[in-house]
Amino acid sequence: MAEPLKIDFISPALPDSGDLVVFVGDDLALGPVAAETLGEAASLVARAAKSEKFKGKWKSVMSIAQPAGLAVDRLVVVGIGGAKERAELDFALLGGVVAGRTAGRTATVICDLPEVAAGPEEVAEISLGARLRAYAFDRYKSKKGKKSKGEGKSESKADEKGGDDAEDMTGGRLSLACADPSATKKAAKIREGLAEGVTLARDLVNEPANVLGPVEFADMAKSLEKVGVEVEILDEKQLAKIGMRALLGVAQGSERPARVAIMRWNGGGKKDKPIAFIGKGVVFDTGGISIKPAGGMEDMKGDMAGAACVVGLMHALASRKAKANVIGAIGLVENMPDGRAQRPGDIVETLSGITVEVINTDAEGRLVLADVITYVRDRFEPAFMIDLATLTGAILVALGNEHAGLFSNDDTLAERLHAAGLATGEKVWRMPLGPAYDKMIESKVADIKNVGGGRNAGSITAAQFLKRFVEDTPWAHLDIAGTGMGAAQTEISRTFGSGYGVRLLDRLVRDHYEG
Structure with a gap:
């Protein structure tokens, strides 16, 4: 069977490798913690969005390879939509979007959503959705871990339809950066x-x-x-x-x-x-x-x-x-x-x-x-x-x-x-x-x-x-x-x-x- 996805909970900080995931609304604004964590690199989001025609729609994703000013491999920007979508936000589905676009990789997710409260229960739901997305039934495949369709293509392009690329879900690690890692870990344990x-x-x-x-x-x-x-x-x-x-x-x-x-x-x-x-x-x-x-x-x-x-x-x-x-x-x-x-x-x-x-x-x-x-x-x-x-x-x-x-x-x-x-x-x-x-x-x-x-x-x-x-x-x-x-x-x-x-x-x- 596929290697399980590993998930841990940390305080917000810039990683020095892997993917960095942040969330924006349809106005392309970051949450305050995400903006502070990115620092000057926060301006990359608006600049890339303009050229890639990324509008922050619900479940849309924009990936920026080797982002200037950051040590990470990719900056992955996930849209959570406008006021209506944010009021009815499904955090488990959001976790699935993140897991789908970081499959098989190491990623840090800044769980700070603009104008949306994301406490321990909500972040725990993100972790649940990520675990469910990582599921694969491949025990009868004689050759596992093959590269999927779309792997290796340009990562700088926005996908306004969401994270629907086929992906190799084998392994990977998500570090969910949040305000209270201890309480979130406890809430997530129940969902395991x-x-x-x-x-x-x-x-x-x-x-x-x-x-x-x-x-x-x-x-x-x-x-x-x-x-x-x-x-x-x-x-x-x-x-x-x-x-x-x-x-x-x-x-x-x-x-x-x-x-x-x-x-x-x-x-x-x-x-x-x-x-x-x-x-x-x-x-x-x-x-x-x-x-x-x-x-x-x-x-x-x-x-x-x-x-x-x-x-x-x-x-x-x-x-x-x-x-x-x-x-x-x-x-x-x-x-x-x-x-x-x-x-x-x-x-x-x-x-x-x-x-x-x-x-x-x-x-x-x-x-x-x-x-x-x-x-x-x-x-x-x-x-x-x-x-x-x-x-x-x-x-x-x-x-x-x-x-x-x-x-x-x-x-x-x-x-x-x-x-x-x-x-x-x-x-x-x-x-x-x-x-x-x-x-x-x-x-x-x-x-x-x-x-x-x-x-x-x-x-x-x-x-x-x-x-x-x-x-x-x-x-x-x-x-x-x-x-x-x-x-x-x-x-x-x-x-x-x-x-x-x-x-x-x-x-x-x-x-x-x-x-």
Whole structure:
């Protein structure tokens, strides 16, 4: 794997080598600390900006090679835009811009932003964004560390579109110069566990299915014991005894046995009800007998992004010793079309006792979740449940890659998720539920069927299906088919597996559910 980015925190001072990074607004003004640190060399910014037509727009970058009056190799000027952009500044994205343009190099960043307060928490967010940008999944590359496209080209030119050049993210060191290095280091330490959780989720989604099956995935969940998470792995015999027939029905066409992993973090009071996060973990989804088209099927290695998020979240919460009791539960199966596979028209009895007519074997994730939701609901009686799943292509039609679909029976929980999404950039958009949609999944031969009628309201009927198993427990369902895998690249997410949901749910817990 790529060498990790090293980050430290120092007091502002001019370095004598490497890159020096400063920030300017759309008026090209530096912050007072940055201006004082640069001294007479501060005038370079305005002079170079004029010739390079650099205007300090949000995420724009101008690099000046061998700047006169400074001993550094490059002066990198990053724009933070005008008043509107500064009022809504995403410090994590800003860290991603910096890491993208200093990749593999040694850089000192003067964390003094003009007209924007950048205290320990904000600078710690910059460090988080830099760590997330530095992620690369290259363990299967036989030749690593190759120079990327664009490396070696002129560095004196402004890039008004931001730091989007392809880059070699191997290694490198960022020294974040700030007013209180000690307090900032403490704030950043908390985010290290969060970055590790996102990285873990990304690794799981990026792994090929021939390497990561249900058993191997369960082993990864088991490894969370090293950070203090209690982990219980249920095998096929135990699942059959419990009565998870819907989950096992999905798995029966694969040679690889199903697993369910139950993870527990006990950071709250003994009498506090736990909160629960449940993930769909279909390690590869062919569609079963209702087989998918060949084009793009390789992406179905990511059909376990919901489970990956739950594992990453549990790591993040345990790493920062979250003061909450948390359950993480993931159903792990592979959906394959062999002679033993589930057929369209089959009827299965779920753990809850509800019977399901299987109309389409490619609507398998909801069958897995139905049993795991029932199990968590009955065994742990949680204060609320949130499930995450790459559940429907219909949510991509509705929302694209910008938002996850949010369905909920609880307005407070939905509002808190929406706020956490805005705070982290992992946005959600609430979708409707209702009795009219419930009628669309009624079956003539069983209690319900696993798909609605035709293509209409596909993501809603899937959520309505899951709601049948929730009963009165406050609940939210996040359909992350457009955000958990193959999402649009951003300044902090550059690979197939985005790790979506870890930061969102960590923020939700931190803001509302810790004692």
